[in-house]
Amino acid sequence: MSMDKKTVTDILNEIGLLLELKGENPFKSRAYYNAARTIEVLDDDIEKLIKEDRLKDVKGIGDALNKKLTELITTGRLEYYENLKASIPEGLIEMLKIPGLGPKKIKTLYDKLDIKTVGELEYACIENRLVELPGFGEKTQKKILEGIQFIKQFSGKHLFMDAYLEATSLKQYLVDSGLTIRCEIAGSLRRRKETVKDIDILATCDNPEKLMDVFTKYEGIRDIVAKGETKTSVILKSGINVDLRVVKDEEFPYALHHFTGSKEHNTAMRHRAKQMGIKMNEYGLFKDDLLVKCYDEDDIFKSLALQYIPPELRENMGEIEAAEKGLLPILIDEKDIKGVFHVHTIYSDGANTISEMVNAARDCGYKIIGITDHSKSAFYANGLKEEDVLRQLDEIDELNNKYSDIKILKGIESDILKDGSLDYDEDILRRLDFVIASVHSNFKMTKDDMTERIIKAIKNKYTKIIGHLTGRLLLARDGYDIDVYKIIDSVAEYGKIIEINASPYRLDLDWRYIKYAKEKGVKFAICPDAHRIEGLDDMKYGIGIARKGWLEAKDVINTYEYDELKKVLK
DNA sequence: GCCGTTTTCGGCCCGACTGTTTTCAGTCG
Numbered sequence: 254m255s256m257d258k259k260t261v262t263d264i265l266n267e268i269g270l271l272l273e274l275k276g277e278n279p280f281k282s283r284a285y286y287n288a289a290r291t292i293e294v295l296d297d298d299i300e301k302l303i304k305e306d307r308l309k310d311v312k313g314i315g316d317a318l319n320k321k322l323t324e325l326i327t328t329g330r331l332e333y334y335e336n337l338k339a340s341i342p343e344g345l346i347e348m349l350k351i352p353g354l355g356p357k358k359i360k361t362l363y364d365k366l367d368i369k370t371v372g373e374l375e376y377a378c379i380e381n382r383l384v385e386l387p388g389f390g391e392k393t394q395k396k397i398l399e400g401i402q403f404i405k406q407f408s409g410k411h412l413f414m415d416a417y418l419e420a421t422s423l424k425q426y427l428v429d430s431g432l433t434i435r436c437e438i439a440g441s442l443r444r445r446k447e448t449v450k451d452i453d454i455l456a457t458c459d460n461p462e463k464l465m466d467v468f469t470k471y472e473g474i475r476d477i478v479a480k481g482e483t484k485t486s487v488i489l490k491s492g493i494n495v496d497l498r499v500v501k502d503e504e505f506p507y508a509l510h511h512f513t514g515s516k517e518h519n520t521a522m523r524h525r526a527k528q529m530g531i532k533m534n535e536y537g538l539f540k541d542d543l544l545v546k547c548y549d550e551d552d553i554f555k556s557l558a559l560q561y562i563p564p565e566l567r568e569n570m571g572e573i574e575a576a577e578k579g580l581l582p583i584l585i586d587e588k589d590i591k592g593v594f595h596v597h598t599i600y601s602d603g604a605n606t607i608s609e610m611v612n613a614a615r616d617c618g619y620k621i622i623g624i625t626d627h628s629k630s631a632f633y634a635n636g637l638k639e640e641d642v643l644r645q646l647d648e649i650d651e652l653n654n655k656y657s658d659i660k661i662l663k664g665i666e667s668d669i670l671k672d673g674s675l676d677y678d679e680d681i682l683r684r685l686d687f688v689i690a691s692v693h694s695n696f697k698m699t700k701d702d703m704t705e706r707i708i709k710a711i712k713n714k715y716t717k718i719i720g721h722l723t724g725r726l727l728l729a730r731d732g733y734d735i736d737v738y739k740i741i742d743s744v745a746e747y748g749k750i751i752e753i754n755a756s757p758y759r760l761d762l763d764w765r766y767i768k769y770a771k772e773k774g775v776k777f778a779i780c781p782d783a784h785r786i787e788g789l790d791d792m793k794y795g796i797g798i799a800r801k802g803w804l805e806a807k808d809v810i811n812t813y814e815y816d817e818l819k820k821v822l823k
Numbered sequence: 824g825c826c827g828t829t830t831t832c833g834g835c836c837c838g839a840c841t842g843t844t845t846t847c848a849g850t851c852g
């Protein structure tokens with residue numbers, strides 16, 4: 254019985270939640286959360302570890318979890334989990350999403366009022382039945398009711414792009430007030446997560462009270478959730494939550510690190526600090542109650558005998574161990590980029606001509622651009638018939654003669670057909686500099702069939718780059734059901750390239766897989782998938798994800814000079 | 824439920840804000 258990693262970690266996390274709702278020892282819950290996290294970042298195959306009886310050697314997995322995981326993975330079921338789940342109504346877990354409601358209050362609602370679903374909770378609020386409960390009151394009831402409305406209206410998550418644009422203008426507003434000494438966007442935005450729950454802004458100033466007043470008068474605000482001297486929380490009209498933290502200027506580096514997170518990274522860092530006899534919080538590092546002076550984040554890491562860890566890597570996925578050994582990568586940077594691939598034009602569904610896209614790329618300082626319109630089966634996108642391809646190749650030849658400062662590569666984004674073949678005959682394919690192969694149809698295949706379909710495309714000698722590997726649309730559509738690891742292994746075996754689709758709606762391949770692929774020796778192409786001139790700007794989102802995936806310039810073909818690139822694409 | 828250059832038992836990361844309290848529990852990050 255095989256079971257994928259995500260299913261296992263989901264079950265462990267759910268057990269943690271269920272135990273909290275039962276009012277169990279909170280450290281017991283945490284043991285399950287920790288185990289989920291441990292398995293998530295485990296490089297070894299978990300089935301193999303069980304077979305070789307080595308799972309119990311993994312830190313964070315003791316006798317009890319070893320036994321439960323073995324049962325879960327060998328039989329596909331876990332009796333303990335099933336019993337636990339059966340003993341607690343499903344709706345209670347959903348209630349956890351309501352802001353201000355945690356396991357304790359939910360347990361009280363269930364025990365005292367027999368509330369089992371969000372719907373029942375909403376009625377209970379309307380009937381004013383919560384106010385009498387211990388620990389509840391008028392305001393709590395109102396807040397819960399508003400929270401239910403909020404959940405109905407928004408999924409609670411936002412695209413990086415949307416939140417980043419909001420955060421940037423809000424930060425500018427605060428800086429323009431003249432009250433701040435230092436002001437930074439922190440949190441998951443600074444770590445460049447593909448989706449974020451809220452915006453965290455950190456500022457230092459001499460008059461916190463006044464800054465909080467100015468902040469709450471920002472015109473984009475819909476609601477003020479909480480207001481204090483060091484922390485104020487608001488909801489923007491766009492539905493995004495913003496926390497503003499204010500600290501003393503000398504506390505800035507500690508606070509910036511703290512509020513950048515991730516939570517898991519911070520926990521691991523505090524743990525490390527503690528082992529070195531240092532207490533760590535958002536106000537400082539303290540050794541024997543004495544402040545260890547740090548002027549920037551670099552100093553903090555140095556104090557803990559670590560290399561500087563860039564924000565994108567702070568996910569507790571091995572960065573601390575690597576920093577300890579001095580093995581952190583030198584992450585790819587925007588200035589390393591020399592070429593862009595995956596660009597659409599009016600030949601298919603783009604908004605600009607080849608010439609316009611080429612000139613836009615020149616304006617960005619790029620030396621290479623790869624034109625890749627859709628292939629003939631992509632009817633929805635006006636895919637190119639054979640004669641259109643030939644016409645386009647002629648036009649590119651002309652443009653290549655015209656410009657000496659940029660090379661235009663002839664490419665196509667070929668649909669991967671249902672049977673895994675490409676969309677043109679060899680006669681066309683051999684005339685191209687490169688092919689990006691992507692799935693755009695027949696999404697609902699079985700996992701095995703879809704995996705085989707993509708691997709067949711990888712094996713095709715004309716395929717150079719695999720486009721948006723999982724096909725996900727962030728916050729809108731899950732990726733196709735595929736064995737990502739198996740596909741990555743195949744890409745590595747055949748020496749092909751994986752696209753990091755830089756569209757803020759895709760950011761696919763997910764960074765969590767990128768590190769694995771890099772370790773297998775796979776090279777990447779960061780692709781804007783631009784459908785208009787402005788789309789070239791999306792490169793920055795892709796670079797953020799590449800950085801999250803530990804990529805260096807040499808791992809990414811966009812950084813190659815033309816000659817080097819031609820060799821790779823041959 | 825896990826773990827041990829103090830420990831096989833007694834810890835387990837830390838602090839702000841709110842609302843319900845009258846000193847604190849719960850939630851959140």
